[in-house]
Amino acid sequence: MTETRDRIVDAAVDLFRVHGYTGTAMKQVVAAADAPFGSVYHHFRGGKQELAAAAIERAGVVYRDLVLGILDAEDDVVTGTRAVFDAAAAVLDATDYADVCPVATVALEVASTSEPLRAACDTVFADWIDTLAGRLEHGGGPPAAARSAAIAFISLLEGGFLLCRTARTPEAMRANGDVAVAVVAGAVDR
Amino acid sequence: MTETRDRIVDAAVDLFRVHGYTGTAMKQVVAAADAPFGSVYHHFRGGKQELAAAAIERAGVVYRDLVLGILDAEDDVVTGTRAVFDAAAAVLDATDYADVCPVATVALEVASTSEPLRAACDTVFADWIDTLAGRLEHGGGPPAAARSAAIAFISLLEGGFLLCRTARTPEAMRANGDVAVAVVAGAVDR
Numbered sequence: 001m002t003e004t005r006d007r008i009v010d011a012a013v014d015l016f017r018v019h020g021y022t023g024t025a026m027k028q029v030v031a032a033a034d035a036p037f038g039s040v041y042h043h044f045r046g047g048k049q050e051l052a053a054a055a056i057e058r059a060g061v062v063y064r065d066l067v068l069g070i071l072d073a074e075d076d077v078v079t080g081t082r083a084v085f086d087a088a089a090a091v092l093d094a095t096d097y098a099d100v101c102p103v104a105t106v107a108l109e110v111a112s113t114s115e116p117l118r119a120a121c122d123t124v125f126a127d128w129i130d131t132l133a134g135r136l137e138h139g140g141g142p143p144a145a146a147r148s149a150a151i152a153f154i155s156l157l158e159g160g161f162l163l164c165r166t167a168r169t170p171e172a173m174r175a176n177g178d179v180a181v182a183v184v185a186g187a188v189d190r
Numbered sequence: 191m192t193e194t195r196d197r198i199v200d201a202a203v204d205l206f207r208v209h210g211y212t213g214t215a216m217k218q219v220v221a222a223a224d225a226p227f228g229s230v231y232h233h234f235r236g237g238k239q240e241l242a243a244a245a246i247e248r249a250g251v252v253y254r255d256l257v258l259g260i261l262d263a264e265d266d267v268v269t270g271t272r273a274v275f276d277a278a279a280a281v282l283d284a285t286d287y288a289d290v291c292p293v294a295t296v297a298l299e300v301a302s303t304s305e306p307l308r309a310a311c312d313t314v315f316a317d318w319i320d321t322l323a324g325r326l327e328h329g330g331g332p333p334a335a336a337r338s339a340a341i342a343f344i345s346l347l348e349g350g351f352l353l354c355r356t357a358r359t360p361e362a363m364r365a366n367g368d369v370a371v372a373v374v375a376g377a378v379d380r
């Protein structure tokens with residue numbers, strides 16, 4: 001049963017990436033997960049909103065760990081930041097600008113209309129900011145500078161996804177990578 | 191008839207800000223515009239997608255001119271950049287994090303599913319980047335640096351809207367304002 005629940009959440013993450021929250025129907029999720037229709041309401045008694053909260057939480061962990069994996073593979077956070085933005089530009093280009101985290105899309109869709117989903121997105125972004133700020137502190141930055149740099153890093157990454165997906169070119173992610181590298185270098189005072 | 195068309199487009203912009211593109215029904219737009227139902231199909235034979243393209247174009251001009259008005263009121267682009275981010279933080283706080291441009295929301299919703307609307311959003315962002323880069327060039331920046339700084343400025347503003355609306359605090363817009371000021375100052379070499 002847990003496997004079915006996992007498949008449903010993964011299918012929701014995939015569909016939200018392409019169609020957003022409002023544009024995804026429960027029927028589509030069930031079909032994509034190859035699950036019996038009743039199972040989705042068995043696992044998510046709160047319906048689509050509860051499923052979406054689980055999908056946001058899942059996507060938050062997956063994309064956080066993806067970024068951390070790239071960041072931590074480098075010798076320091078400055079070269080790690082360069083690697084993250086280079087990888088983001090490469091993935092966008094290789095996947096026809098489709099393979100992106102759905103959290104930003106859902107956050108903008110629901111910020112003013114669903115308090116539980118806004119809160120779920122807030123938990124994800126707060127976790128990303130805290131985790132990244134922790135890495136920058138470990139790299140030598142004072143806490144306040146590390147936190148501000150982490151916020152700018154995530155804003156430049158999400159703004160890059162927005163502009164690149166819309167323009168279908170990697171230009172913005174490359175320009176933003178230069179800025180993120182300078183911001184992180186400034187925060188750790190390298 | 192032009193007035194009716196204008197009212198319909200304005201109503202669509204307002205509804206997209208709160209509910210996004212997919213979450214807004216034509217019936218809601220007609221009701222909010224206080225227009226006869228048939229009028230929307232008279233003015234927009236292409237239906238919701240054609241109306242959305244007009245709403246994106248309208249929002250693009252309105253929000254571009256809003257930013258330029260604040261930027262151009264200051265003595266130089268560096269203090270102007272500070273004023274833009276301060277104003278964005280103040281407006282978010284004063285409007286309960288609701289009064290924002292709908293272009294980013296719609297862009298993320300439709301980037302992978304509607305080519306005409308992706309193109310409409312691309313036209314808006316390209317115009318914003320070109321216009322802002324022009325101001326930075328006029329402020330003394332070389333063209334390539336001005337363009338990169340304009341991309342980062344818009345990414346930091348949109349990323350700030352995303353994080354502030356989700357967290358319901360102005361913190362991210364203030365942190366991103368500091369970075370945008372440094373980026374613009376670097377581009378115009380002040």
